[in-house]
Amino acid sequence: MRRARTDLVRTGVVGVFLAGLCYGLAAGLPAYWVFLAMSAVISGVLLQSLGVVAGHAGMVSLCQMAFAAIGAWTTAQLHVWGVPGGLYVWAPLAGLAAVPLGLLIGLPALRLRGVHLAIVTLGFAATVDVVLAATSFPGTDHGITVTRPAGLTSDRQYFLFCCAVFAIVGIALKLVRGTRLGASWRALRESERATAAAGTSVPGAKLSAFAVSAFVAGLSGALLAGQLAMVVSKNFDPGQSLVMYAVAIMVGAHHPEGALIGGALGVAVAEMLRRFGVPQQWSNVIFAVGAVQALTQGAGMSDAIRGLLHGVARGRRAHPATAGTPVPVAAGAPAEAPADAAAPAGPETTGGALEVTGLTVRYGRVTAVDAVGLTVPAGTVVGLVGPNGAGKSSLVDAVSGFLPGSAGTITVSGGRVDGLPVHRRARAGLRRTFQQDRVPTGLTVREYLRFAARRPVSDADIAEALAGLVEVGPEGPISALDVGTRRLLEVAGALLARPAVAVLDEPAAGLGHAESARLGEWLASVPARYGSAVLLIEHDLDLVRRACTRVTVLDFGRVIAEGPPAEVFTRAHVLRAYLGEEMAA
Secondary structure (H helix, E strand, C coil): CHHHHHHHHHHHHHHHHHHHHHHHHHHHCCHHHHHHHHHHHHHHHHHHHHHHHHHHCCCCCCCHHHHHHHHHHHHHHHHHHCCCCCHHHHHHHHHHHHHHHHHHHHCHHHCCCHHHHHHHHHHHHHHHHHHHHHHCCCCHHHCCCCCCCCCCCCHHHHHHHHHHHHHHHHHHHHHHHCCHHHHHHHHHHHCHHHHHHCCCCHHHHHHHHHHHHHHHHHHHHHHHHHHHCCCCHHHHCHHHHHHHHHHHHHHCCCCHHHHHHHHHHHHHHHHHHHHCCCCCCHHHHHHHHHHHHHHHHCCCHHHHHHHHHHHHHHHHHCCCCCCCCCCCCECCCCCCCCCCCCCCCCCCCCCEEEEEEEEEEEECCEEEEEEEEEEEECCCEEEEECCCCCCHHHHHHHHHCCCCCCEEEEEECCEECCCCCHHHHHHCCEEECCCCCCCCCCCEHHHHHHHHHCCCCCHHHHHHHHCCCECCCCCCEHHHCCHHHHHHHHHHHHHHCCCCEEEEECCCCCCCHHHHHHHHHHHHCHHHHHCCEEEEECCCHHHHHHHCCEEEEEECCEEEEEECHHHHCCCHHHHHHHHCHHHHC
């Protein structure tokens, strides 16, 4: 609560300072420089649209100028039609007009990424350019220019209006960033599989990012139409989308200050080259080099500036004897739950929290999982073990929905989930973690846990989820944590959702023996703490012995043993599966 008030005060102070700065620029700069400053702010609005789809969601979009062109075309058409309200009304309508096209271009993103998506979006931009060049913008054939409404007639007034629009967009995106939708965009950037496993629809997250991005780009097109009065297709050259993408990567346009820096750089570099008589196409080379440098360092200008300011502020707050960043480590053994403590409130289940019947997974002619049956009773921790290549990963992927072509029946708390997509299975009470680190590093610990929980959680809930598992503050960025800590954080997020069953895929990877032993004791207490059953996939048999009451052994895709760990791990055929015939003998 104190942090929220501090952020609010800080935002207010910064807002007042920037408002005063904009007013001072409008009042003190010569008319030509006001026009250039206006261009920088409008470019900043466009860069904020790229900050959504490329910066937050991590998708390549080379058609932002096409969305801006749709916004400018809509503005010109509304002016020709005489729609009342002027740019105060036309600009939002222009943004909305670009949204359907944003959704349309977002459809290929459901299956394409990287260079393939770049080609599709650039092709869309080229198509829009050809259409607009052939049909021309409304009013241009008759010399009808877009007029500004009262209060925006002078360039100085219009500059302040553009600044206000930039600020509104920045504030709105900041608010969205703090919601589950904003967290889903940043999670999407790191891993689509982990995003779906947290109960979020990946197609929905992608389409929403493109829709919001198109709306903001459409706004920038409307502002440009108001600035120039008459726009033509050359103002929206598809090649400029490439340049804007490079600038967005270079400056980190997912932060408002980065977008503003990018807009200012674009105008300043072009103006300097013009004054020195250098062809302005060289600015594209400069921005391309800057983008490569940002990609190499893994951060844009705004990220570097924020990191520097954060480090300075943290250094000032820290006591000289304790300054520095503590390294998060696995916590000590959890406090024992009282013997008579009731399980946390949740849907009561009887029988199997997870029941798998006849599960079969084939890759061509290879059968990775052969008619496996598996039951995880409610309120228990069950281990799934086996040598490398036994089929454990294929079984977990099939159960969680990543192999939709698999055969068999899967029920969670008595309800069938086979045939459902991954995020629907997660919402039905089946959560999982991954062998590889897939925790989104762009979030803070608190943001990630709230995203993973997919339900309202308080700070007390978050503190309880971290207690006894990992020593890390909720305000800290995940990017500062080591891999082992991030894996434990993923476990905490999955269980904070209080699922019927949590499938934990090698959570002890990267942990030392002592930390692994403490994790085993903590996992044994999960049913009492969260009311969730656990299916634990592990190679660490000591951890399995500590945490599990039953264990299932796979070998060559088939179940070869089931029962209590102490009994199963002494059977000769289980030892042969792990150690080989000669060593077992």
